[in-house]
Amino acid sequence: MSTNDCKTVQPYLSAYYDGELAAGQATTVAEHVESCELCAVELSSFESIGSDFAQTPIPANPSDLWERIERELPTAAEPETLSRRFATFATWVRASPYGGGLVSMAASALVMLGAALWFGGDNNPDMAGGGSMAMHGSHGHQHDGKEAMSAEHMAEFAGVMDDYLQKLPSDPDGAEQMLLTKYDGETVDSDGAVKLVGYRPIVSSGLPEGYSLASTSVLKMPCCTCVKAVCKRSDGSTLVLFEHDDEETAWFGDRRQSMAMCGDKDCCLVDLDSSIAATWKQGSRSVTAVGVRDQDEVTKLVTWLDKS
Structure with missing residues (x-):
């Protein structure tokens, strides 16, 4: 790769900043950035974004947040209330005073994960009751051959x-x-x-x-x-x-x-x-x-x- 090949390097800058590139790729990107002001500036923008995010205040969450989440999540014993409960919880998140913060985003992610586990788990009884959730595919297998290798x-x-x-x-x-x-x-x-x-x-x-x-x-x-x-x-x-x-x-x-x-x-x-x-x-x-x-x-x- 030529040292001025910005078109090739730029798609990899984000992964380079996150430390996700293989050693050889990381070395190639690092060598290019050292000699390219344009790509160096773009790489710096990732550092700026990370710094801004780190300084964003996290709204305080009420002490009963997770209990309220658990109450709103559906269980296997109540399949007929699935859609209603998710709609109710989504409304609660939007209306809450901390709904625009990171806690709210985490709660929303938990709801989506719960939906995926529910629909992907064939209503597995392990998902009922006290909130323990076992991940299963449509045939009860966790491994589908596509997850990242350890x-x-x-x-x-x-x-x-x-x-x-x-x-x-x-x-x-x-x-x-x-x-x-x-x-x-x-x-x-x-x-x-x-x-x-x-x-x-x-x-x-x-x-x-x-x-x-x-x-x-x-x-x-x-x-x-x-x-x-x-x-x-x-x-x-x-x-x-x-x-x-x-x-x-x-x-x-x-x-x-x-x-x-x-x-x-x-x-x-x-x-x-x-x-x-x-x-x-x-x-x-x-x-x-x-x-x-x-x-x-x-x-x-x-x-x-x-x-x-």
């Missing part, structure tokens, strides 16, 4: 990916089998992928000239359930495309990262020693290409997949 799982995942990357150039079939075994992989066609992930793989529309599709599989990885497409170049070398719901670029541990424009996409490029990995947004999902030769090849893939 630091422990992230470190383990990065280690698995590192083993995969070392094995891929010399033994691509062995590398693929390793991932299939580790993450309950299932080799599928396009229709099979739709049944498992709910969408048709992006490679089902074809690949650029000089590439062929060797296999498609679905993996239950720690970050999400994703589609993996193994592609072969005309010289027999391997390129792998992961299509996934999360936007994590920390799959590759502490390897050096940079941001660049590839076609019309912001891409995170990761140095894999003899090749690179690239992650970019493709519609509502993300694509990570592993085993890419250079940025020009990333641009070629991005442009093709945009048209497919």
